Amino acid sequence: MSGIASRLLVIVIVGALGLVRTDEIAAQTVVYTSDFNGGVGSEWGAPVVDPENPTGQAPTATSPSGEKFLGQLGNAQGRQWATLSLNGLPAHDILRVTFDLYVIGSWDGESTLNGPDYFQVQGGAFLATFSNHAPTAGFGAGEQSFPTPGSPAQTGAAAAGTLGYPLVGEAVVGDTIYHLSVEFPHAGGSLALSFEAGLQQALSDESWGLDNVQVTVERAPNFNGTCPAAIDAGAVPFGGTFLLL
Numbered sequence: 556m557s558g559i560a561s562r563l564l565v566i567v568i569v570g571a572l573g574l575v576r577t578d579e580i581a582a583q584t585v586v587y588t589s590d591f592n593g594g595v596g597s598e599w600g601a602p603v604v605d606p607e608n609p610t611g612q613a614p615t616a617t618s619p620s621g622e623k624f625l626g627q628l629g630n631a632q633g634r635q636w637a638t639l640s641l642n643g644l645p646a647h648d649i650l651r652v653t654f655d656l657y658v659i660g661s662w663d664g665e666s667t668l669n670g671p672d673y674f675q676v677q678g679g680a681f682l683a684t685f686s687n688h689a690p691t692a693g694f695g696a697g698e699q700s701f702p703t704p705g706s707p708a709q710t711g712a713a714a715a716g717t718l719g720y721p722l723v724g725e726a727v728v729g730d731t732i733y734h735l736s737v738e739f740p741h742a743g744g745s746l747a748l749s750f751e752a753g754l755q756q757a758l759s760d761e762s763w764g765l766d767n768v769q770v771t772v773e774r775a776p777n778f779n780g781t782c783p784a785a786i787d788a789g790a791v792p793f794g795g796t797f798l799l800l
Contacts, residue, residue, distance in 0.1 A: 583651070586644055587770040591615060595625050600638045613637045616764060618730075619719030624657060626764020629754050636751035637765065643744060647772035650741035652676065652748060655713075656733045657764035658685045661724040661756070664708055665695035672761060673700075674752045680739040687726040696725070701733070723760055741772070 589596065599613035616626040628635040656674060663670035664686025675682040683701035690697045690707035702711045709715055712731040720729035748770070754761040 583771040583773045584645055584647070585769060585771050587639070587641055588768065590767050591623050591625050591765075594623075598640055599625060600640065601628065601635055618657075620717060622718055622766070624655075624764040624766040625768075626657060627659060627758065627762035628764065629660075629752065629758035629762035630756065635758075636749055638750070639746070639748040639768070639770070641746040641748075641770065644746060644772055646742075646774055648740060648742055648775045649738060649773040650746070650748075651736060651738040651771045651773070652768065653734070653736040653771075654768040655766040656685075656735055657718060657766065658687060658712075658731045658733065659718070659720050659763060660687065660729070660759075660761040661726040662687045662761055663696045663755070664688065664699035665705075666692075668694040668696070669755050670696065672752070672754050674750075674763060676737045676751075677739060677749055681735070681737040685731070685733070687728050687731055689725075689727045692725065746770075 587598075595613050595615045597612070600611050601613040613625050614627070615623060617623050625637060628637060658674075661669075662672040662685050664684045665671050666686075666688075670686075671684045672686070673682060673684045684699045685701055686692075686696055686699040686708035688696040688708050690709075692708070697708050699706050699708055699710065709728065709731055711733060713734045714732040715728045716730060717732065718730040722729050750765060752763045754763075
């Protein structure tokens with residue numbers, strides 16, 4: 556299919572779905588990408604009081620399977636989060652971040668006993684619970700809100716058990732990987748993009764990490780300030796839009 560034809564096809568699909576963006580889809584510009592194989596750069600901060608991380612620099616981890624990533628983060632001397640700071644961004648109206656979320660240990664999803672355990676981006680542009688328990692686990696631990704509320708544990712995971720982490724507690728898998736994409740309105744030349752998990756147990760029990768992070772910006776002259784609905788079936792926006800990849 557030619558570039559013009561594929562562009563028209565996207566516009567037709569968007570129009571047919573009744574999405575809020577009425578202008579043509581503008582070209583996207585990649586402004587950041589990292590797979591952390593060379594370590595975590597200084598653009599990443601982890602603002603938390605942690606004796607093992609006094610500089611506030613986000614840590615680099617290597618999974619038992621040998622995968623390097625940003626992490627592990629969790630509840631170590633207080634809740635940990637990571638912030639990506641970028642400057643000199645080109646003019647844009649929409650920002651999209653795609654990444655792999657590593658859910659490690661005994662995340663309890665919607666549990667009313669040891670949860671809920673959730674992950675969020677940019678203060679709620681994306682927010683969902685995740686579970687590494689069996690779908691039949693009690694007290695809500697067998698459910699998660701990703702990709703839709705009440706989903707069985709591990710729904711939508713791209714992989715399970717591939718990072719090599721051991722089972723913890725009543726979890727049936729030591730780790731899961733989710734390919735996520737989050738889109739929200741943004742303008743300005745600088746960005747402080749936050750990633751955070753709300754976990755109820757120690758870092759040795761529940762933790763998380765990021766990998767394959769990419770940030771793109773898009774210029775949409777007629778953008779009305781509201782993110783388009785997610786095209787993928789079952790995707791639910793939390794202030795912004797997320798897509799299952």
